[in-house]
Amino acid sequence: MPDIQLPHDHGQPIEHELAHMPPVSHFQTVADIFKQLGDGSRLRIFWLLCHGEECVINLSSMMDMSSPAVSHHLKQLKAGGLIVSRREGKEVYYRAAATEQARLLHHMIESLMQIACPDI
Numbered sequence: 001m002p003d004i005q006l007p008h009d010h011g012q013p014i015e016h017e018l019a020h021m022p023p024v025s026h027f028q029t030v031a032d033i034f035k036q037l038g039d040g041s042r043l044r045i046f047w048l049l050c051h052g053e054e055c056v057i058n059l060s061s062m063m064d065m066s067s068p069a070v071s072h073h074l075k076q077l078k079a080g081g082l083i084v085s086r087r088e089g090k091e092v093y094y095r096a097a098a099t100e101q102a103r104l105l106h107h108m109i110e111s112l113m114q115i116a117c118p119d120i
Helices: 017-019 025-035 040-050 058-065 068-077 100-116
Strands: 083-088 091-096
Touching: 017 025, 040 058, 040 068, 040 091, 058 068, 058 091, 068 083, 091 100
Parallel strands: none
Antiparallel strands: 083 091
């Protein structure tokens, strides 16, 4: 990256960080992942599926949501690669994907809850 002259000099060298900053497309990819979990219901479904495998009917009951609403969230989570499914007869079971990305997001959710929502 060529030397850049910033409008204001605050005495903090940032050239090294600018030279190693990932491309804009990388930041967009990460933003898209966060969008997947930007809905509270989808976040709860993902959290549940990190702890076990479930079918739509049971998830609907646990979430107090309609099956079509749960299916909509599952479709988005699956498209984002955060969950996987398997069919057993007529039933489809969902669980968190066994990927580093899904594990990291689950860990991040758990950690943020401990920080942002401490038990009283």
